[in-house]
Amino acid sequence: MQSSNAINYDYTVAKYFTVATIVLGIVGMSVGVIIAFQLAFPELNNLAGEYGNFGRLRPLHTDAVAFGFTVSGIMATWYYIGQRVLKVSMAESKFLMFIGKLQFWLYIVTVAAVVVSLIMGITTSKEYAEFEWPIDIAIVVVWVLWGISIFGLIGIRREKVLYISIWYYIATFLGIAMLYLFNNMEVPTYFVAGVGKWYHSVSMYAGSNDAMVQWWYGHNAVAFAFTVPIIAMIYYFLPKESGQPVFSYKLSLLSFWGLMFVYLWAGGHHLLYSTVPDWVQTMGSIFSVVLILPSWGSAINMLLTMKGEWGQLKENPLVKFYVLASTFYMLSTLEGPIQAIKSVNALAHFTDWIPGHVHDGTLGWVGFMIIGALFHMAPRMFKKEIFSKKLIESQFWLQTTGIVLYFSSMWIAGITQGMMWRATDQYGNLTYSFIDTVEVLHPYWTLRAVGGLFYLIGVFMWAYNMYKTATSSRAIEKEPQYASPMA
Amino acid sequence: MFHWLEKNPFFFAVGVFVVIAYAGIVTVVPDFMESARPLKGVKPYTTLQLAGRQIYIENDCNACHSQLIRPFKSETDRYGKYSLSGEYAYDRPFLWGSRRIGPDLHRVGNYRTTDWNENHMLDPESVVPGSIMPKYGFMFDKSMDFDTAYAEAYTVKKVFNVPYDKPGMPKLGTYEEAKKAAIKEAGAIVADMKDQAVKDAYKKGDIKEIVAIIAYLNSLK
Numbered sequence: 001m002q003s004s005n006a007i008n009y010d011y012t013v014a015k016y017f018t019v020a021t022i023v024l025g026i027v028g029m030s031v032g033v034i035i036a037f038q039l040a041f042p043e044l045n046n047l048a049g050e051y052g053n054f055g056r057l058r059p060l061h062t063d064a065v066a067f068g069f070t071v072s073g074i075m076a077t078w079y080y081i082g083q084r085v086l087k088v089s090m091a092e093s094k095f096l097m098f099i100g101k102l103q104f105w106l107y108i109v110t111v112a113a114v115v116v117s118l119i120m121g122i123t124t125s126k127e128y129a130e131f132e133w134p135i136d137i138a139i140v141v142v143w144v145l146w147g148i149s150i151f152g153l154i155g156i157r158r159e160k161v162l163y164i165s166i167w168y169y170i171a172t173f174l175g176i177a178m179l180y181l182f183n184n185m186e187v188p189t190y191f192v193a194g195v196g197k198w199y200h201s202v203s204m205y206a207g208s209n210d211a212m213v214q215w216w217y218g219h220n221a222v223a224f225a226f227t228v229p230i231i232a233m234i235y236y237f238l239p240k241e242s243g244q245p246v247f248s249y250k251l252s253l254l255s256f257w258g259l260m261f262v263y264l265w266a267g268g269h270h271l272l273y274s275t276v277p278d279w280v281q282t283m284g285s286i287f288s289v290v291l292i293l294p295s296w297g298s299a300i301n302m303l304l305t306m307k308g309e310w311g312q313l314k315e316n317p318l319v320k321f322y323v324l325a326s327t328f329y330m331l332s333t334l335e336g337p338i339q340a341i342k343s344v345n346a347l348a349h350f351t352d353w354i355p356g357h358v359h360d361g362t363l364g365w366v367g368f369m370i371i372g373a374l375f376h377m378a379p380r381m382f383k384k385e386i387f388s389k390k391l392i393e394s395q396f397w398l399q400t401t402g403i404v405l406y407f408s409s410m411w412i413a414g415i416t417q418g419m420m421w422r423a424t425d426q427y428g429n430l431t432y433s434f435i436d437t438v439e440v441l442h443p444y445w446t447l448r449a450v451g452g453l454f455y456l457i458g459v460f461m462w463a464y465n466m467y468k469t470a471t472s473s474r475a476i477e478k479e480p481q482y483a484s485p486m487a
Numbered sequence: 488m489f490h491w492l493e494k495n496p497f498f499f500a501v502g503v504f505v506v507i508a509y510a511g512i513v514t515v516v517p518d519f520m521e522s523a524r525p526l527k528g529v530k531p532y533t534t535l536q537l538a539g540r541q542i543y544i545e546n547d548c549n550a551c552h553s554q555l556i557r558p559f560k561s562e563t564d565r566y567g568k569y570s571l572s573g574e575y576a577y578d579r580p581f582l583w584g585s586r587r588i589g590p591d592l593h594r595v596g597n598y599r600t601t602d603w604n605e606n607h608m609l610d611p612e613s614v615v616p617g618s619i620m621p622k623y624g625f626m627f628d629k630s631m632d633f634d635t636a637y638a639e640a641y642t643v644k645k646v647f648n649v650p651y652d653k654p655g656m657p658k659l660g661t662y663e664e665a666k667k668a669a670i671k672e673a674g675a676i677v678a679d680m681k682d683q684a685v686k687d688a689y690k691k692g693d694i695k696e697i698v699a700i701i702a703y704l705n706s707l708k
Contacts, residue, residue: 038621039588039619042618042619042620042621045621045622046621046622049625050546050623050625053546053621054547054550054551054621055546055547055548055550055551055621056546056547058547058550059547059550121545121546121547122545123544123545123547124544124580125544125547125549125580125582126580127585151496151500154496160494161493161494162493162494162496162499167493167499167503170496170499170500170503171503171507174500174503174504174507175507178504178507178508178511182511187642187646189635189638189639189641189642190638192638192641192642192645192646193637193638193639193641193642193645194638195634195635195637195638195662196632196634196635196636196637196638196639197632197634197635197638200541200635200638200639202579202639202642202643203579203580205579205580206523206575206576206577206578206579206581206647207522207523207572207574207575207576207577207578207579207581208522208523208572208575208581209515209519209522209523210575210578210579210580210581211575211581211583212514212515212522213515214580214581216511216514216515253489257489257506260503260506260507261506261507261510263507264507264508264510264511265510265514267514268514270585273557273558273559274555274557274570274583275522275555275570275571275572275574275575276522276572277518277521277522280514280518283514284514346557346559349557350553350584350585350586350587351586351587352586354585354586355586421561421562421565422559422561423561424561429564430561430564430565434565434589434590435615435616435617435618438588438589438617438618438619439617
């Protein structure tokens with residue numbers, strides 16, 4: 001194998017997407033903090049008329065963090081990892097370089113269109129698929145360009161064997177492509193009727209079918225945006241940063257194919273006790289529990305990679321990010337299956353326990369992994385040491401505190417509200433009116449918003465540290481082999 | 488086999504696709520026709536109701552309100568009869584929601600009136616002290632978009648054979664006929680409202696968003 005220093009990797013596109021990750025992270029999470037405070041202090045809804053209330057901002061938050069922050073992070077790491085594990089530089093192909101840049105700029109235009117349209121209330125209402133058809137088309141083009149980039153780079157690779165991370169990037173590409181296309185099947189009404197708004201469309205599916213397709217999509221968008229590509233990252237960055245080889249190839253094989261096989265069945269757990277067929281619900285429930293195996297397979301593989309090297313947790317804050325990320329991955333992939341058990345779901349569904357679960361996964365696992373990944377890339381992309389180790393340390397602890405505040409308050413809020421909805425007095429009448437079950441949540445919602453704010457402040461610290469690293473940190477002469485240099 | 492796949496990206500990708508694709512087919516396809524069938528007596532939305540539904544979507548009401556009553560006593564006591572699949576046959580998209588920050592609305596038309604809704608949309612706390620719902624006063628100023636509602640009704644009739652203009656079903660007709668019908672239907676709601684500006688606008692043929700969304704909420708039964 002050639003030494004990685006022999007090839008001059010070109011990180012232009014990776015740098016673009018790094019900036020996008022940070023900017024969109026700040027946008028998406030700021031909106032998240034605003035809407036969290038709106039629940040606790042509803043008068044905040046009235047600051048910007050119809051454009052500033054919870055309903056308009058909520059999809060902006062979810063989409064900006066999922067398809068802004070996370071997807072940018074996926075792209076940034078792809079344009080970094082892809083070259084390195086395939087042992088080929090982007091500079092070697094003018095075509096691929098052009099595709100990469102085109103993908104980036106088209107992506108930015110699409111994101112801008114999404115932000116404007118969601119605030120305007122232009123939405124299909126389907127969660128994480130709110131975009132109307134013109135934006136859908138742009139998204140498909142961006143995605144196809146990414147596909148060209150992946151398979152183009154694979155086509156000119158020097159390293160013949162695809163490293164584990166590449167498996168996961170390929171799966172991300174295929175999975176999202178399939179899900180997105182089928183869930184967004186819609187008929188533009190203007191072209192049929194000739195009147196009305198030109199961008200309006202109507203779903204190809206109705207009622208229970210629409211719900212089935214949506215949650216097949218919704219759940220697996222989580223799989224292929226929040227899980228699969230993040231595993232691609234940890235399989236690269238944890239061994240790289242720690243200098244430890246991946247614990248087990250067989251375990252990575254089992255977890256990969258297991259995850260691919262099992263994940264797609266689990267969407268039904270969003271529809272328990274709904275009007276979709278009973279057997280679909282049962283399948284969703286069972287496969288969700290089976291999903292623990294491949295999920296924990298990956299996480300355990302990562303933790304065992306650190307076997308005998310736990311001292312690094314004290315020395316290296318980036319390893320801390322990765323290890324805590326895989327720990328949150330384990331927590332989240334245990335919590336999800338528990339919520340998918342029918343009797344638990346009867347209590348948990350429609351309550352704050354669900355967003356609580358989503359956020360221990362996204363803040364703890366996705367967020368920490370992307371932050372840690374980009375920190376590792378920075379010294380190699382900018383040829384400078386990381387600006388401040390102290391700042392990373394404080395960021396880590398502030399954000400960890402934020403996550404704990406967030407999910408613990410949401411667990412309590414969710415279970416409290418679920419219990420109050422079903423509480424009856426000695427005569428069998430409902431004990432609480434609905435508004436009682438809302439008012440009781442005020443302290444938890446305040447705590448959750450504060451937790452989110454901690455996390456957001458951490459993101460600003462990260463942004464500052466990255467900015468200083470790129471602009472005014474000390475230059476390094478030789479690329480570090482393992483642990484990232486930091487001042 | 489896996490070692491071979493890892494050196495052959497094309498077959499690797501095909502393998503991944505096969506493994507991820509068929510779960511969707513197996514879970515969605517078998518009962519598709521069955522799940523699409525309307526319950527007897529369920530009717531498609533009138534254009535006014537459809538305009539209201541579009542306003543509901545535009546403001547993401549479904550971010551906080553579900554439209555799915557689960558078959559538990561605590562839910563049927565609170566919201567009414569549990570939901571049935573065939574009731575949703577004309578819902579494109581479905582609006583079940585995923586979080587009840589506010590109460591379920593699937594049968595809200597059974598127990599809330601035009602008057603209550605008018606007060607509530609203007610200032611939720613005037614009828615539900617402690618409510619955290621935003622105020623929707625702007626719906627009293629904005630005019631509803633009849634054209635897009637008509638376009639949607641016309642599209643689902645043409646493309647998905649939604650039974651408009653069939654015996655016992657709502658009439659759609661031509662654009663002009665549909666508009667006349669929507670104005671007439673709106674009149675009944677405006678008559679029950681007290682906001683003078685909305686009434687004045689209606690006299691000039693201008694239907695405000697609030698009228699359409701109340702028509703939609705009243706239709707949820």
